[in-house]
Amino acid sequence: QKEVEQNSGPLSVPEGAIASLNCTYSDRVSQSFFWYRQYSGKSPELIMSIYSNGDKEDGRFTAQLNKASQYVSLLIRDSQPSDSATYLCAVNSYNFNKFYFGSGTKLNVKP
Amino acid sequence: DTGVTQSPTHLIKTRGQQVTLRCSPISGHKSVSWYQQVLGQGPQFIFQYYEKEERGRGNFPDRFSARQFPNYSSELNVNALLLGDSALYLCASSLVGNSNQPQHFGDGTRLSIL
Numbered sequence: 350q351k352e353v354e355q356n357s358g359p360l361s362v363p364e365g366a367i368a369s370l371n372c373t374y375s376d377r378v379s380q381s382f383f384w385y386r387q388y389s390g391k392s393p394e395l396i397m398s399i400y401s402n403g404d405k406e407d408g409r410f411t412a413q414l415n416k417a418s419q420y421v422s423l424l425i426r427d428s429q430p431s432d433s434a435t436y437l438c439a440v441n442s443y444n445f446n447k448f449y450f451g452s453g454t455k456l457n458v459k460p
Numbered sequence: 461d462t463g464v465t466q467s468p469t470h471l472i473k474t475r476g477q478q479v480t481l482r483c484s485p486i487s488g489h490k491s492v493s494w495y496q497q498v499l500g501q502g503p504q505f506i507f508q509y510y511e512k513e514e515r516g517r518g519n520f521p522d523r524f525s526a527r528q529f530p531n532y533s534s535e536l537n538v539n540a541l542l543l544g545d546s547a548l549y550l551c552a553s554s555l556v557g558n559s560n561q562p563q564h565f566g567d568g569t570r571l572s573i574l
Contacts, residue, residue: 453502
């Protein structure tokens, strides 16, 4: 079982819609969770971090964490074509010495 | 502020050769981590260094080694290169190790093995 699992997509949504990206993790004692965006040929860029159960909002982005279900999600409201990228979920190991990434979900926002 | 800088940006090597990749963290960051990313996959953790000591190691062979210098910059060395080592090598820095701090990535070094 992989430490972090994501649906590879592609996830296609029309411009202005809500995009919902999901991630599950295997290590029950993981402490911190991150979403990165990676454009083709570029390096990952941090979007959000979340540490506690519940929702965290930052502009058009909302991260949701449910530790009991070992589930993290990212909602993108009012999706724009410029949001088209691969979204990577990352989880910090319990001793904070390793970062595990999912394989990413490719998002296409159609004008 | 200058972000994480990596050099070189591109590198072409042949099988059996050795390579050294370099990374300078964001000013004030003391922890550096290295990742390998092959096409279509997420980054795979190789090493984390903090205060010049190795604090974490991923599932990579002993051909991979790294070190961190007193100025917190770091080098990743790969010996006896194989075709499968072709990948984007990413360096990420964070304020401290052993913490829940997010990591910030450099632009990477794209390594091609012929």
